[in-house]
Amino acid sequence: MRFSIITPSRCNSEWLRLCVASAADQGVDLEHIVQDAQSDDGTLDWLLQDARVKAFVEADGGMYDAINRGLRRATGDILAYLNCDEQYLPGALAAVQEFFLHHPEVEVLFADFVVVDARGEYLCHRKVQVPLRHHLWVSHLPAFSCGMFFRRHLVHDEGLYFNARLRIVGDGDWVLRLLHRGTRMAVLRRFTSVFTVREVNLGLGEQALNEARALNATAPAWARVLKPGLILHHRLRRFLGGLYLQRPFSFELYTRQSPGQRVRREVLSPRSRWRTRV
Secondary structure, three states: OOEEEEEEEOOOHHHHHHHHHHHHOOOOOEEEEEEEOOOOOOHHHHHOOOOOOEEEEOOOOOHHHHHHHHHHHOOOOEEEEOOOOEEEOOOHHHHHHHHHHHOOOOOEEEEEEEEEOOOOOEEEEEOOOOOOHHHHHHOOOOOOHHHEEEEOHHHHOOOOOOOOOOOOOHHHHHHHHHHHOOOOEEEEEEEEEEEEOOOOOHHHOHHHHHHHHHHHOOOOHHHHHOHHHHHHHHHHHHHHOOOOOOOOEEEEEOOOOOOOOOEEEEEOOOOOOOOOOO
């Protein structure tokens, strides 16, 4: 089983180095496709010579267009995309591979992730659920793309690519379309990925809110009226599933201060929320 990891890139050299390193040490058969939008910050000085990646440098129409370009080039059985400021944790892809091998019926897999600041310091973690269609439609996707993996046939055979007209919430739109078609989804209860909160995180900005509102507005009228109840049901599912509970744990990641070697973070007081995200 081979992985294809797609990373859209534009002038994120320092972060991209960490992302590439985190995929390269996974110990599985993979290709890491970097779709670079003609960076002029020094990225291309090293990227084109890095044997760990397949780099393609060309203008694109935004992040989801770049991801689609990478997906069309992908040769792997399991596909995923990882942004420049995201990383995989040690052993993540081996665990994902084992899950898919033992669950051939599952088409999309979601996994838990850790949230860090720009220094790589722990902020919080999120345990994810399989999304419910109407909750996602009127609220948000309760998973992040850094912990999302899917089988090749969804895009290569069925043409389920991302909506390149969107800039921020294309993953939510994509998962919603999968739910409409009855895609079989599951959760891997393991921290596989790191999401970095930075000042430039597009997903925390006004444009993200505007795109989310536009997506929410396409939901059935009854779902929009019952939005508070759907959110309450979502939180009750999380509570009953024990997703607000987490014992102390540790994780290892690359940082800008240690780009060549993972550093260990001990989490003695885990927390499942941070103030900028519901």
